[in-house]
Each structure stands twice: as C-alpha cells, then as structure tokens.
Amino acid sequence: MTTNKSDSDLPPEEVPEKICIDAEEDRFARFKLIAWWDQEKLRRSRVLVIGAGALGNELLKNLALLGVGQVFVADMDHIELTNLCRSVLFRPGDEGQPKAMTAINAAKKIYPDQNSESFMGNITTSLGLGVFRWADVVLGGLDNREARLFTNRACLKVGTPWVDGAIEALQGVVRAFAPGDDPCYECTLGENDWKILEARRACSLLTRDEMEAGRVPTTPTTSSVVAGLQCQEALKILHDLEGVLYSQAYVFDGLFHQSYTVNYSRNPECQSHEALDMIFETGLASSDTSLGELLELSKQAFEQLDVGIENNPENVYSLEFGRDIIESLHCANCEESQESFVVLGALTIETARCPKCDGERSPSLINHVTEDSPILEKSPAELGMPPWDILVARYGELSIGLELDGDKELVLGRIPANDDSEVL
Ligand SMILES: [Zn+2]
Ligand SMILES: [Zn+2]
Incomplete structure (x- = not known):
C-alpha cells in the first residue's frame, strides 16, 4: 500500500473512492478486484507458448495483457x-x-515489464x-498432431500441465492435460489420428519445407x-x-x-504416462559433457535415490x-555408409542424398546408449541434440532424468535464468 498521504490526513469526505478500493492503483488494479486474483503470482509465472500463428498471437497478446511475467515462445515459420x-501482433x-x-516483441510493447524470449525452430x-x-x-497454438504428441510427451515426462487449442473456420476446441495418470492427449487419439501420424513419420526424413503444411x-x-x-484455463492452473x-x-x-x-477416458495402452522418478539438475551443458560421463553420473544418481538397487545381472x-x-x-548403390549425427526430422532431403550417385540413402537410427556403446566419447550436442535437454537414464525399472541445465541461460536469453521464485 503506497500513497503519499495516509487516509487519516484527509477529511473522510475527501478520501477518493478508488483509494478505498485499492490504494495501489496500477495498470492491473482492476484485476485485483477479483477475489482470488494474485498479480504477483502472475508476474512470477512462466509460460511456454508453442506456435506463434493465429492462436499463438492471441495467446501472447492475452499473456501480456494479464501481466504474465516470463514468456517463452517457439515457432519455426x-x-x-x-x-x-x-x-x-503482426503488421504490414x-x-x-x-x-x-x-510476436513476442510486439507483446512486450503491450506489457514492457514482461521478460520474454523467442525460439525459431522445430x-x-x-x-x-x-x-x-x-x-x-x-x-499449444499448434496445427499438427506430431507437434501435439511431442508436447504431450514432453509435458508428462517433466510434470507440466498443458492447454491445447485447435481452430477450424468458426469451430474450435480447447482441452487441458494434467501430468500423471489422467487421460492425456495421446489417450484421445483414434485410429485415423495414428494413420496420419504414421504418414508423417514415413516421410520424416524430410523437413517441413518439403511437406505441405495443412x-x-x-x-x-x-x-x-x-x-x-x-x-483462462492457464490463469486457473496458475x-x-x-x-x-x-x-x-x-x-x-x-x-x-x-x-x-x-x-x-484413459487409454490403458497409452505409452505417454511414464513420469520420471526424479530429475537431476546436472549443471552441465550439452556441448561440455560426454555420454559416458552422463552415464557415470546416472549411476551415482541411482545410488542417491536410495531405493535399494538390486544387483541384478540382467x-x-x-x-x-x-x-x-x-x-x-x-x-545401397555405392555400398557406402557415412557417419552423420542429426536428430531425425532435422535432416534435409539434400543432405540425405548420396554425394556420389545422388541416390537416396537410408538412415540407421539410435535412441540410447549403454556402457559398451562406441559413441560414449561424444557429447549430446555432437549427436545433434538440442541444448537444455533432459536425457533419461534407466536401470531396471528405475528411470531418472538428467537435465543439462548448463545451457539454461543460453536458451532463456533475455529471461533471467536465476529467478528463485517458486510459483506453484
Ligand atoms: Zn495417455
Ligand atoms: Zn551412392
């Protein structure tokens, strides 16, 4: 409560009405008339917006108007x-x-105190x-099932709720998914959805430039x-x-x-719900550590978990x-293989072609390493993994995340990385 004069300095009839309601008149004063509203909580909140298209623009505009303090937005176009x-938020x-x-720069003009950063990529x-x-x-301001599925799995793995939106002509759908065992986005997918996803995967060697976006x-x-x-759902969650x-x-x-x-309803077959037992912040950056070091670190982490690791030789x-x-x-034409580490989906059709015969080359894929893997010397960055990722270490039934948060400042850019405010 900050006013130059205390109420007692003024005769009762001269106390302005608005001071009676809320002395701290600022741009958000009207929100504070809502009983449960906590502007400070919103100022400290962190929201990731995926997609800066038609929905993303509206999401970012609303977050700025609401005074949400930390916003990160990703879009590839x-x-x-x-x-x-x-x-x-776009202009001619x-x-x-x-x-x-x-979009994020325009949103900052609406709410200049917002800490925000953008990411361009898939x-x-x-x-x-x-x-x-x-x-x-x-x-989510997304337009395809593949990105929704990735978002859903990422959110479940790290325990973050997400709110999806979809639009077509004058119709729309909004839905929210909580981490844990409740029905998730993947649980909602039917046979036709999987057919479309499979079709996209079949041409996943191609980047989206080559695929006709819906x-x-x-x-x-x-x-x-x-x-x-x-x-509004985000406000309720926050x-x-x-x-x-x-x-x-x-x-x-x-x-x-x-x-x-x-x-x-929950699909009992759904594979997305496996949450990690624990996520360790390693402080390491994706280019400064090797897979071997991370594997070693995971062994120590499993011991710290203290859940009685059995020495099962299997x-x-x-x-x-x-x-x-x-x-x-x-x-296959030239009978030659070339080492090429890149995340599936990030390889362009040109790079995929054989430099000798210009024919199509087939990729061999990996998704994990064990202690006898030949590439333990390599860093996650050398494998093409993005910065500030979370790798999953497994031993028997146990699984833990190893967060490469040494990259945090790099990724967050203009958003202060060391904000110690705990919101939820
Ligand atoms: Zn599910
Ligand atoms: Zn060839």
Missing part, C-alpha cells in the same frame, strides 16, 4: 502476407520476419525438454475465442483453482452455438535421448 488477417511490413520473435527436433520443465504451464481455414474471431479460453478443463474438451461451435464439453545402465537420432546414412 516466417511471417507471410496471409498471416496478417489473423494475427493481432513484418513479412519475412520470424513469427516468434516478431520443437520436435530442436527444443530441449528443460524449457518444458521450466514452464509452470504450456500453451492449410486449415481459420478466422481471427475463432482464434480469439479459443486462445482466450486457453489463457492460481491453483478448481474447474480446470483437465481431460476434457470444450468444443466451441460458433456457427449454431451448440457448444459442449466431452470427457476423455539390468544394464542405459541413457535414452528421447528423440531418434540418425547415426549414419547408407547408400
């Missing part, structure tokens, strides 16, 4: 002329600029899981409604309120106003990358 009719002349950077190949763990909540008809009105609802749309979908029907809610220590990595490319 540049602005095109056709984005201008659906994106509140922004064409060709990265969407994420342009989240499935290039965004470390550390960012997902850093976030209190993840908001062109869904969307309007700024629907994206505004859906992103508004997503941000304030620890009840009534979050967890394991449910709110289907918005803007055409006939037959909006409704559906409940999802158990081996292994370190999983969490993404498929291409280790070599083989040309």
Whole structure:
C-alpha cells in the first residue's frame, strides 16, 4: 500500500473512492478486484507458448495483457502476407520476419515489464525438454498432431500441465492435460489420428519445407475465442483453482452455438504416462559433457535415490535421448555408409542424398546408449541434440532424468535464468 498521504490526513469526505478500493492503483488494479486474483503470482509465472500463428498471437497478446511475467515462445515459420488477417501482433511490413520473435516483441510493447524470449525452430527436433520443465504451464497454438504428441510427451515426462487449442473456420476446441495418470492427449487419439501420424513419420526424413503444411481455414474471431479460453484455463492452473478443463474438451461451435464439453477416458495402452522418478539438475551443458560421463553420473544418481538397487545381472545402465537420432546414412548403390549425427526430422532431403550417385540413402537410427556403446566419447550436442535437454537414464525399472541445465541461460536469453521464485 503506497500513497503519499495516509487516509487519516484527509477529511473522510475527501478520501477518493478508488483509494478505498485499492490504494495501489496500477495498470492491473482492476484485476485485483477479483477475489482470488494474485498479480504477483502472475508476474512470477512462466509460460511456454508453442506456435506463434493465429492462436499463438492471441495467446501472447492475452499473456501480456494479464501481466504474465516470463514468456517463452517457439515457432519455426516466417511471417507471410496471409498471416496478417489473423494475427493481432503482426503488421504490414513484418513479412519475412520470424513469427516468434516478431510476436513476442510486439507483446512486450503491450506489457514492457514482461521478460520474454523467442525460439525459431522445430520443437520436435530442436527444443530441449528443460524449457518444458521450466514452464509452470504450456500453451499449444499448434496445427499438427506430431507437434501435439511431442508436447504431450514432453509435458508428462517433466510434470507440466498443458492447454491445447485447435481452430477450424468458426469451430474450435480447447482441452487441458494434467501430468500423471489422467487421460492425456495421446489417450484421445483414434485410429485415423495414428494413420496420419504414421504418414508423417514415413516421410520424416524430410523437413517441413518439403511437406505441405495443412492449410486449415481459420478466422481471427475463432482464434480469439479459443486462445482466450486457453489463457483462462492457464490463469486457473496458475492460481491453483478448481474447474480446470483437465481431460476434457470444450468444443466451441460458433456457427449454431451448440457448444459442449466431452470427457476423455484413459487409454490403458497409452505409452505417454511414464513420469520420471526424479530429475537431476546436472549443471552441465550439452556441448561440455560426454555420454559416458552422463552415464557415470546416472549411476551415482541411482545410488542417491536410495531405493535399494538390486544387483541384478540382467539390468544394464542405459541413457535414452528421447528423440531418434540418425547415426549414419547408407547408400545401397555405392555400398557406402557415412557417419552423420542429426536428430531425425532435422535432416534435409539434400543432405540425405548420396554425394556420389545422388541416390537416396537410408538412415540407421539410435535412441540410447549403454556402457559398451562406441559413441560414449561424444557429447549430446555432437549427436545433434538440442541444448537444455533432459536425457533419461534407466536401470531396471528405475528411470531418472538428467537435465543439462548448463545451457539454461543460453536458451532463456533475455529471461533471467536465476529467478528463485517458486510459483506453484
Ligand atoms: Zn495417455
Ligand atoms: Zn551412392
């Protein structure tokens, strides 16, 4: 409470009404009239927004208006002329600029005290899981199942809730997923979804440049409604309120106003729910440590866990990358293999071709190492893994995460990395 004069200095009839309501009149004063609202909590909150398209623009605009203090946004595209009719943060002349950077800079003009950073790239190949763990909540402004599936698995692994949004013409869907055993995004996928995912995987050697991105008809009105609802769910999650749309979908029907809610059920076959027993912050950077050192570190970590590790000779220590990595490319024509470490999906079609005969080469993939692996000398960065990632070490039934948080400052950029505020 900061006013120049105390109330007692003024005759009762001269006490301005607004001071009676809230002496600390600032830009957020009206929010504070809501009983449960905690502006300081929002200022300290961390939100990861994935996608800076039609939904992402609205999400970022809302987060800025609400005074959310730390926002990280990831998107892989540049602005095109056709984005201008659906994106509140883009202006004529922004064409060709990265969407994420342009959107977050425009949002900062709405709320200059926001600490924010943008990332341009494909989240499935290039965004470390550390960012997902850093976030209190993840908001999806995505347009494909592959990125949703990756986001879902990343969030479950590190224990972060996420709110998905989808739009088409005058219809939209909002749904929230909590970490743990409740129904998750993957639980909702049907046979047709998996067919589409498989088709994308079959051409996963190609980057998205070569794949025709789904062109869904969307309007700024629907994206505004859906992103508004997503941000409201985020507000409830950040304030620890009840009534979050967890394991449910709110289907918005803007055409006939037959909006409704559906409940999802848990798919017992779903593979996404395995949370890590513990995540260790190693302080190491992805380029400064070797897989061998990390494997050694995981052994010590398992001992620290103190869960009575049995010396079962069948158990081996292994370190999983969490993404498929291409280790070599083989040309059947030339009968030659070339070592080439890159995350599957990040390889361009040109690099995949044989430099001798220009034929297609087939990749051999790895997703983990054990103590007898020939590549233990290599660093995660040399394998093409993104910075600030979390590797999963396993021994028998136990699994722990090893967070390469030595990269944290590099990834967070303008967002202070050492913010000791615990929000949730
Ligand atoms: Zn599931
Ligand atoms: Zn060849």
